[in-house]
Amino acid sequence: MRKLLSVVLGITLATSSYANEVAFEQYIEGLKQEARTRGISEQVINQAFENVTHKPRAVTADKNQPEKKLTLDEYIPRAVPDWKVNQAKSLYEKHYQELSRIGEKYGVQPRFIVALWGVESNFGKFTGNYSVIDALSTLAFDGRREAFFRSEAMAALQILQEGHISVEDFKGSWAGAMGQCQFMPSSFLSFAADGSGDGKKDIWNTEADVFASAANYLSQSGWNDKFTWGRQVKLPKGFDTSIQGRDEAKAKYLQDWSQMGITRYDGRPLPKLDNDIKAWLIAPDDANGRVYLVYNNYNVLMKWNRSYYFALAVSHLADKIVM
Incomplete structure (x- = not known):
């Protein structure tokens, strides 16, 4: 049978x-x-x-597609490990002249070009x-x-x-x-x-x-090389996170966020700019996880890949390249 x-x-x-x-x-x-x-x-x-x-x-x-969602505290170290940061810095220096020429032509900081290259294909290896x-x-x-x-x-x-x-x-x-x-x-x-x-x-x-x-x-897609992508921030106790999100209606100027008690992650005040800039508050995990104020350049990265985690991996690697 x-x-x-x-x-x-x-x-x-x-x-x-x-x-x-x-x-x-x-x-x-x-x-x-x-x-x-x-x-x-x-x-x-x-x-x-x-x-x-x-x-x-x-x-x-x-x-x-992966069903288990990592937290940003788990994801960022995996997506941007030390070896990738070191390789990104080395390639940034190696190609600096060419990157600078191209970055100037298109109005994009070279470190973001290298960061995208690294996150997307491990600098062309995959x-x-x-x-x-x-x-x-x-x-x-x-x-x-x-x-x-x-x-x-x-x-x-x-x-x-x-x-x-x-x-x-x-x-x-x-x-x-x-x-x-x-x-x-x-x-x-x-x-x-x-x-x-x-x-x-x-x-x-x-x-x-x-x-x-x-x-x-x-x-x-709307990049502006006069600004960066955003920054990780710290919220005051009891902050109403319902106002987080990237809808245009939820954008506020940086100094407005500052007046609401939001600081840099290390506790220092948010930067004061001669020409204030719009920013959005995002909490991809929840209010107990990492929280960021992001600028329009971050929104541009989201057009490339509609993943908060992807855009943050690129942003963190770009920051590490010039640290």
Whole structure:
């Protein structure tokens, strides 16, 4: 009986797998047709999808995002360990001339460019080895966020059409994030920049292009290099944390926060600026955890990645680079 059940189960799984394979192939035909309507050449379509493969591991990774939420006290030391800080400082010094040139052009402090580089890909060491076309086609076919991944697949084909990279070298994460700054294809088309002056936008192998692309993203998203990102602060006892949050209505000037009793984390008064600046109070864990006053540059980092923890990791690493 057990043997019979095993045989039946095996046949069922094989049939299901075959049906899924056929459905995926049909889905790819739909992607090809859409690409044609968007002006992608037949040559690029054929090259891109010639060996396209369904990647179940990408779907598994997308579904199995970490459920356990670390506190910031746990997360920050893991995201910004001492070895990463030391490496960031070393690379900041090594590339300082180039970073300064690019930072001045785009109006972005070089330390934030290096910090993003470090948090996103460990300074280019971890960029992913998935075929971008495989990953995006698989996740679009999965259907849970079809519109998003289908749109990104079309953007990926546009990148190939423009000749920025070959199909063979078109690699990224399981989600289709690419290169040393981990841009999604749509972000590449909007923000990738030629930092080396060679006429190419190579975020995979050319560090100057990585730096310029990151800086261009921040610049076009509203960065202001006259200010930093914010600071960790201390609240007075009994402070009403219901006013925390990044809604525009919850913004107050720095001196308003100061008058409410908020100080720097070490107890010193908040800085007095000739031209006061708007700030938002955030408590990503709760009032008993880390609390920050953040400026608009922090909001810009949140456009890059909509995670309070990500933006704080980048911010902390940027601060450590120049300490």
